[in-house]
Amino acid sequence: MMQAEFPQESKATGEFRRQVSAFRRQVRADGSTPYRADANRYHLYVSSACPWAHRAILVRKLKKLEDVIGMTIVDPIRDQRGWAFTADADPVNGFRFLQEAYYKTDKDWDGRVTVPVLWDKLTGEIVNNESSEIMRMLNSEFDEFGDAQLNLYPAAYAKKIDGLNQWIYETVNNGVYRAGFATTQSAYEQAAIPLFESLKKLDQVLSQQRYLLANRITEADWRLFTTLVRFDPVYHCHFKCNWNRLVDFPNLWAYVRDLYQQPGVAETVDFDQIKRHYFITHRTINPTGIVPVGPNIDFEEPHGRG
Ligand SMILES: N[C@@H](CCC(=O)N[C@@H](CS)C(=O)NCC(=O)O)C(=O)O
Known part of the structure; x- marks a missing residue:
């Protein structure tokens, strides 16, 4: 059988079985967990290419939390060492690879290093690396600091x-x-x-x-x-x-x-990074690493809805 892009997540039948996100601690506005919501305490590590990380980028933007939760974008193209910081240096920990965040949180980490990551500057560890939960926390727990009018999960x-x-x-x-x-x-x-x-x-x-x-x-x-x-x-x-x-x-x-x-949404979408990430990084799928020129479509075209 062909080599899978992520062998640890490939079953004998050739199916891709996504690993379960490991870090599931919860930030709470009321301090009911050790992770109280606060300005400048948390930091996001994201990739502009990744649809899961994009969820966190979007909610941070829509809830007007850009001055409250810092964010660093990893390089779109990665090798076997995983996500790296070169274009955008990591201002919080000076990490060169995102795997350092995982090892600092769990020295025996042996899973795949994924984005997004919500990092706690106070305890120096990953709070959560599950995008669906990060979305919910940004939506509801930071209202003291962001746009409390917007609720994406009423x-x-x-x-x-x-x-x-x-x-x-x-x-x-x-x-x-x-x-x-x-x-x-x-x-x-x-x-x-x-x-x-x-x-x-x-x-x-x-x-x-x-x-x-x-x-x-x-x-x-x-x-x-x-x-x-x-x-x-x-x-x-x-x-x-x-x-x-x-x-x-x-x-x-x-x-x-x-x-x-x-x-605010268009500025969260980086088609250049999106295309370069997938086509250049997944060499089992696209061995030449050639990035297609298309498609010639226009997201700014009037939508005519509503
Ligand atoms: N369950 C995770 C999945 C995140 C995920 O798989 N992210 C991908 C990027 S799209 C990743 O970091 N992959 C690791 C890699 O490509 O090395 C979530 O939704 O937060």
């Missing part, structure tokens, strides 16, 4: 959002990776087919309403956005998600442009 909609997140995560957010990192035909098809079934369903839902929860943008939209914005530039070609392009779904394509054009 209690009244929590069940609905959780329900959407579950199937969208499995078939879309993680579905593109399960297709792209599959090393057998059947593992690939088991991911690619449900992915396009979900996109078709989402296109249908979004023909009736502007956002996933009618008229209000929530966490569920931003989680979907970070995958969809990468779809035609990367997943369609690199991960072989090519039954359709995103632009072939009229509602989904306009929906992504609508989200992209929300204030």
Whole structure:
């Protein structure tokens, strides 16, 4: 069988099985955990290329926490040593590789070093490396310091959002990776087919309403956005998600442009880093490291929704 991009996360059947995030400590505004929310106590290590890290970048921006939680962006291209800091030096710890943060937190760490990471400057360790939880903490625990008016996960909609997140995560957010990192035909098809079934369903839902929860943008939209914005530039070609392009779904394509054009969002999307990361880093999938020139599409085109 072909060598997998991440062998530790590849099953004998050729399926990609994503590792579970290890650090799950919680920041709380009320000090009910050892990690009390505070200005300048926490720092984010992210990649602009990564859809999971993009969730944290977005919520930090939308909640106006840029002066409250620092952020360092790792180099888009990594080798076998993992994420590194060269273009953007690490101002907090002077790390040269993100793996240093993991070893400082757990000296026996032997999993994959992933972004995003929420770092605690006070205790000198990783608080959390699970993007879905980092999103929630930034949304609700830092209201004393950021925009308390914006709530991306209102209690009244929590069940609905959780329900959407579950199937969208499995078939879309993680579905593109399960297709792209599959090393057998059947593992690939088991991911690619449900992915396009979900996109078709989402296109249908979004023909009736502007956002996933009618008229209000929530966490569920931003989680979907970070995958969809990468779809035609990367997943369609690199991960072989090519039954359709995103632009072939009229509602989904306009929906992504609508989200992209929300204030502050475009500046969180770095297509150059996104493309260079995937096409140059994953050499088992793209051995030449050539970065395609396309696609020639315009996220600034008027979306005509709402
Ligand atoms: N469950 C994690 C997944 C994060 C993840 O897998 N990030 C990828 C980047 S897209 C990563 O850091 N991969 C390590 C690598 O490419 O070396 C989360 O959602 O926070």
